Amino acid sequence: MHQITKIVRHLSTKIFEGSYVEKSQCIFVLIALATACFSILLSCTLLITDSNTGSMDRQGYQELLEISSISSLYCLILFMVGNYIRSANNRWYPQVCLYSYVIVNAIILFYIGVFSIGTGIALAGAPIIGLIIFNRRMIFSSLFSGLFILLVFSVFIQMKQLDYAPIVMDKELTYHDPVWLVTMMAFVGAHLALLVLVGNASISRWKKREAEVTFLSTTDPLTQISNRRQLMDLFKMEYLRAARSKQPISIFLVDLDHFKQVNDAYGHQSGDEALKSAADTLKETLRETDLVGRYGGEEFLAILPNTDGKAAVQVADRFRRALQAKQIALPDGQVISITASIGLHTVVPEHIGGLEHFLAEADKALYQAKHNGRNQVTIALRNAQAV
Ligand SMILES: Nc1nc2c(ncn2[C@@H]2O[C@H](COP(=O)(O)OP(=O)(O)OP(=O)(O)O)[C@@H](O)[C@H]2O)c(=O)[nH]1
Structure with missing residues (x-):
């Protein structure tokens, strides 16, 4: 538990005080972890629900599992690439990371349904987290790219060129579908965890800054006693x-x-x-x-x-x-x-x-x-x- 707290504290510090390269690395460690957990959960669910898969398209699951595992690996590779980037001011690495994040999420959203709770949470949470951590230009450019990709998916779905939420075969039964539930929980859970982590770290930093300001306004800088x-x-x-x-x-x-x-x-x-x-x-x-x-x-x-x-x-x-x-x-x-x-x-x-x-x-x-x-x-x- 102590070790976990230490890691979370280290990540929080890096997310706020590190360079954009380090911040991107932190995000990618978290996404790699989330997608790896998701892949494991998905595999277990597929095993457990093997005999009762009426509402699911097993091929869709397999594809989702593949995407999720590849994403996890890709995030890990991107994280390691970050270690080799010497310059903390490197500009392309954070941008590549953000676009990768957008593309991976857009594909997952397509599989679980672009008009779902997960999409709502991701669209609401991710830009807020991003704006706290990165700069506005970086976040707006990747957000608009993400929205554009989702719009293209939606148009193709409307034109019946693409299936809506391909992993869910019987859309009526969506809410009774264990795989859909696990997918949703993993997706929403990862974003919520990040939102809570960043939110908690933001509030702690805000409190620390407030204490610093109070200290500075009440203390004599030379003698360190009350002014x-x-x-x-x-x-x-x-x-x-x-x-x-x-x-x-x-x-x-x-x-x-x-x-x-x-x-x-x-x-x-x-x-x-x-x-x-x-x-x-x-x-x-x-x-x-x-x-x-x-x-x-x-x-x-x-x-x-x-x-x-x-x-x-x-x-x-x-x-x-x-x-x-x-x-x-x-x-x-x-x-x-x-x-x-x-x-x-x-x-x-x-x-x-x-x-x-x-x-x-x-x-x-x-x-x-x-x-x-x-x-x-x-x-x-x-x-x-x-x-
Ligand atoms: N180094 C330093 N000197 C200061 C500071 N604040 C005030 N002083 C000095 O304290 C000295 C006070 O001098 P005076 O008020 O004439 O009194 P005094 O020399 O202590 O003589 P008496 O009080 O009569 O014993 C002045 O030379 C100020 O410049 C500070 O923050 N740092």
Whole structure:
């Protein structure tokens, strides 16, 4: 089962991310498999229904069996030819594969009846699958060729030059005919399986892309922590939650000291390394339930839900000491260390309107920490509600 899942995943990846040559190969492996299964099923049905074949033309079955087996072999050969095609941009190979697909299917449709459920499923499903995988020009040209072939068959059938659904002798009894049923099931089943496979892979990819877009729009690309937008959204949520539960919430604003000098002395790239290091230290110091994000250039904001002032000071100071002790390796091999000033504030919020004030008080405390000599944690006490 694990192996099957691996193969399906591999096929899905190739169908979407491979070149047109690889995509055609995947389709042909699937068709080779489907036609091989169909040939086996058809042979078994012929054996089982040997004594009761009133509604069938055995010669028609034999022909269908031959076509199906030859198709299976042809698909396998086409798949192997694909292995020898070096250039991923080869243009004729995918086109030959698509036309082969059309011709093989048109012949099978002729045998099982061009006005049947199978034809409907194939005509509805195949172009959708094709448009997802290949380009529009390729699919439209092969689709119109397929429709043209079916039209020619239909005209000849109308003119009584060709028999309608030659494998079914008694058209009245079609629905009681086991071979017709097996043929239909194999044909419809193969298209449905492909439709489900491609549909499932499309949805998975769509979800993956959506997750990527969400990640990109909420994450700071340099430090890989929340960006300011995401941070403020999370902050509002936590602030509201604290107001509802009447629990304390603490925040601390971090500003790296003399960061301009780091940039000036070691270069902007080294400054970036220092920023990443500070973000990593913050993540390492805080608890899983705490939130952290990049608030501005060299400023970070940490949000500590359900944390009173005493505990928050301990966390902030632990971070400050960890950062000071950290040896930051720069791209040019030099090792530096940096410090940070921190402004901290704690409240038990009463209404959402207090959020701006809460933040402003932490900012004031940060200013105070800078003013008092940097590399320290300052608690907002004056003019603020402390816990
Ligand atoms: N490398 C790098 N530098 C940044 C980034 N964002 C902001 N900065 C720099 O951070 C520096 C901030 O400098 P200032 O606001 O003057 O403060 P400071 O030098 O840290 O001094 P104090 O805050 O007073 O200790 C500026 O030189 C910005 O260019 C960034 O993404 N990467």
